[in-house]
Amino acid sequence: MSIAERKQKEKQEMSKLILDGARKIFLEKGYEHTSMRNIANEINYSPGSLYFYYKDKSEIFHELHEEGFHILMGRLKVLAKVADPFERLKAIGLIFIDFAQDHRDYYNLMFIVDERVQPAKPGFQIAQVAISYLAGVLEECQAKGRFKGMDLEYLTFMFLSSVHGICALFCKDRTSSFINKTNEELMLNGYDCFLALLERG
Amino acid sequence: MSIAERKQKEKQEMSKLILDGARKIFLEKGYEHTSMRNIANEINYSPGSLYFYYKDKSEIFHELHEEGFHILMGRLKVLAKVADPFERLKAIGLIFIDFAQDHRDYYNLMFIVDERVQPAKPGFQIAQVAISYLAGVLEECQAKGRFKGMDLEYLTFMFLSSVHGICALFCKDRTSSFINKTNEELMLNGYDCFLALLERG
DNA sequence: TTTTATTTTTGAACAGTGCTCAATACATTT
DNA sequence: AAATGTATTGAGCACTGTTCAAAAATAAAA
Numbered sequence: 344m345s346i347a348e349r350k351q352k353e354k355q356e357m358s359k360l361i362l363d364g365a366r367k368i369f370l371e372k373g374y375e376h377t378s379m380r381n382i383a384n385e386i387n388y389s390p391g392s393l394y395f396y397y398k399d400k401s402e403i404f405h406e407l408h409e410e411g412f413h414i415l416m417g418r419l420k421v422l423a424k425v426a427d428p429f430e431r432l433k434a435i436g437l438i439f440i441d442f443a444q445d446h447r448d449y450y451n452l453m454f455i456v457d458e459r460v461q462p463a464k465p466g467f468q469i470a471q472v473a474i475s476y477l478a479g480v481l482e483e484c485q486a487k488g489r490f491k492g493m494d495l496e497y498l499t500f501m502f503l504s505s506v507h508g509i510c511a512l513f514c515k516d517r518t519s520s521f522i523n524k525t526n527e528e529l530m531l532n533g534y535d536c537f538l539a540l541l542e543r544g
Numbered sequence: 545m546s547i548a549e550r551k552q553k554e555k556q557e558m559s560k561l562i563l564d565g566a567r568k569i570f571l572e573k574g575y576e577h578t579s580m581r582n583i584a585n586e587i588n589y590s591p592g593s594l595y596f597y598y599k600d601k602s603e604i605f606h607e608l609h610e611e612g613f614h615i616l617m618g619r620l621k622v623l624a625k626v627a628d629p630f631e632r633l634k635a636i637g638l639i640f641i642d643f644a645q646d647h648r649d650y651y652n653l654m655f656i657v658d659e660r661v662q663p664a665k666p667g668f669q670i671a672q673v674a675i676s677y678l679a680g681v682l683e684e685c686q687a688k689g690r691f692k693g694m695d696l697e698y699l700t701f702m703f704l705s706s707v708h709g710i711c712a713l714f715c716k717d718r719t720s721s722f723i724n725k726t727n728e729e730l731m732l733n734g735y736d737c738f739l740a741l742l743e744r745g
Numbered sequence: 746t747t748t749t750a751t752t753t754t755t756g757a758a759c760a761g762t763g764c765t766c767a768a769t770a771c772a773t774t775t
Numbered sequence: 776a777a778a779t780g781t782a783t784t785g786a787g788c789a790c791t792g793t794t795c796a797a798a799a800a801t802a803a804a805a
Contacts, residue, residue, distance in 0.1 A: 350772095350781085357782090375658065378762060389784045391765080400763065455656065455716050457576065462720065471721050493737055500713075500722055500730050501706075501737040508709025509702075515656050519663065520672050521701055529701050536694055536702040544741040551752085551802095558753095579791060590755045592794080601792065 358396045360386050365403050366410075374404065374452050404458050409466035411449035415442055416473060428483035433538055435477060436506045440530050443510035451514050454507060474499060490544055505537050559597045561587050566604050567611075575605065575653050605659050610667035612650035616643055617674060629684035634739055636678060637707045641731050644711035652715050655708060675700065691745055706738050 364385040369377045379400060383390040397403050418438050425431040443450040453470075460467050478499040484490060490498055509530050512518050518526055565586040570578045580601060584591040598604050619639050626632040644651040654671075661668050679700040685691060691699055710731050713719050719727055 354782095373658075379764080380762080390763090391785070392783055394764070395782065454718055455712070457574075457716065459717065460720065467721070474721050493740060494733065496722060496725065497730070497733040497737045500719075500734040501710075501741075504709030504713055504734055505702075505706040505738065506709070507713060508705030508707070511656070511712045512705055512708060515658065516660065517655055518701075519661065520668070520675050521697060524697065529698070532695065532698040533701040533705055536698045537706065539694060540741045540745040544744045580793080581791080591792090592756070593754055595793070596753065 354396070361388075361393055361396055362403065362406055366407060369407065369452075370448055373448055374407075374456055401458055404452065404456070405461070405464045405466055407449070408452055408458075408460070409464070409469060411446065411453040412466055412469040412473060414446065414449065415439075415453075416469060418442060419473065419476060428480050428487060429489060429541075432480050432484055432502075432541070435480065436502075436534055436538070439506045439510060440534060443513060444527075444530070447514055450510055455511060455514060474503070477503065489541075506534070509533055555597070562589075562594055562597055563604065563607055567608060570608065570653075571649055574649055575608075575657055602659055605653065605657070606662075606665045606667055608650070609653055609659075609661070610665070610670060612647065612654040613667055613670040613674060615647065615650065616640075616654075617670060619643060620674065620677060629681050629688060630690060630742075633681050633685060633703075633742070636681065637703070637735055637739070640707045640711060641735060644714060645728075645731070648715055651711055656712060656715060675704070678704065690742075707735070710734055 361382065365377065365382045368381045368385055372381070379393055380390050382403075383393055397406075415438070418441075419435065422431045422434050422438075425434060453466075460470075462468075478495055481490065481498050481502065482495055485493070485495065485498075513526055513530055518524075518529055521529055562583065566578065566583045569582045569586055573582070580594055581591050583604075584594055594604075598607075616639070619642075620636065623632045623635050623639075626635060654667075661671075663669075679696055682691065682699050682703065683696055686694070686696065686699075714727050714731055719725075719730055722730055
């Protein structure tokens with residue numbers, strides 16, 4: 344078993360090497376503009392080799408898609424210490440916005456890129472965990488008297504949509520119609536506006 | 545001048561022919577998956593010909609980008625008859641959502657596709673008209689006592705973001721995490737949730 | 746009408762894409 | 776040492792946006 348184990352380990356290491364290369368190029372040029380040849384070149388392997396470890400480009404997408412959600416979830420975990428659910432809710436949106444600014448390409452990959460996200464893949468499942476978490480926070484808010492009479496699932500979708508809208512407009516450079524305002528100002532103050540609404544709801 | 549005029553007319557007609565072909569293919573397969581050869585094939589011309597009428601693919605993008613905003617603006621014009629500004633505001637969001645559902649590809653082109661939208665192009669300017677219109681409606685709402693103390697520009701961005709978020713999640717198939725709800729339900733009820741917030745703000 | 750000039754159209758070519766697969770090289774087992 | 780199994784290669788396929796010399800079509804001049 345020892346040599347079979349080593350083989351398996353080597354295969355894992357090679358997969359990681361490819362993924363590291365893919366991540367690097369993709370963070371430089373964005374997912375759509377990263378080619379398999381670029382990745383192969385980066386790690387000094389032939390293009391064909393990648394297909395021995397990954398079925399296709401989409402499989403690499405799913406790997407990084409999942410990775411992105413892990414990073415995001417890592418940031419969300421900090422909120423466990425925030426006692427008030429509404430404060431936690433407010434922070435969630437900010438974390439999304441910060442994440443989109445810090446990891447524009449991951450954000451793009453996770454929420455925008457044209458790739459069918461398959462429910463079987465772990466990335467999809469973590470996404471659902473994240474959504475469940477958000478729903479839980481909103482439920483707590485409702486338990487404290489906020490958002491009365493609103494359906495939890497739609498409320499969750501609405502919150503996510505609003506925050507995503509801010510991030511998506513930023514990621515795809517559709518903010519330039521708002522001249523003399525930086526992206527930073529627009530996103531943060533826009534979100535504050537949204538929070539003001541939530542406060543009153 | 546007569547023959548020069550005719551030449552010009554012919555050139556316009558040819559441009560239109562190309563654009564019609566482009567639109568057809570692009571509505572079938574989506575912008576990113578429409579190739580210049582596909583378009584050329586559709587209208588029975590050689591690929592090189594397209595470049596006699598359009599500088600590059602991006603120029604066709606801008607043409608259709610503008611077109612999309614014209615369609616959207618056409619739908620928004622109906623709202624002139626709605627007296628109450630808040631009712632008009634509510635309708636604007638619905639029109640966006642309907643538009644995204646009816647013209648998913650146009651919506652994608654206008655708000656999501658990876659193409660630098662140049663301020664010089666007419667498409668950009670119509671976009672700004674649309675935003676100004678939205679800002680105007682929100683201003684009227686404020687005049688009637690709504691959204692007190694909120695900055696108009698950020699409020700506008702926030703409204704747009706929230707509606708866009710709903711449409712963008714739909715367009716890029718990121719709604720599947722909300723199982724046992726159709727896109728229709730999710731978008732409409734999610735938007736209703738948002739409206740409920742606005743109502744209280 | 747014939748010749749010259751201009752405009753339009755073509756399709757091959759370039760460098761790139763995702764991906765496949767026979768051939769090759771290496772590692773392990775017999 | 777020979778045979779088996781695993782890993783790697785790079786040429787090749789059909790595609791992409793784009794360019795450009797050559798050809799065809801049209802218009803202007805002789």
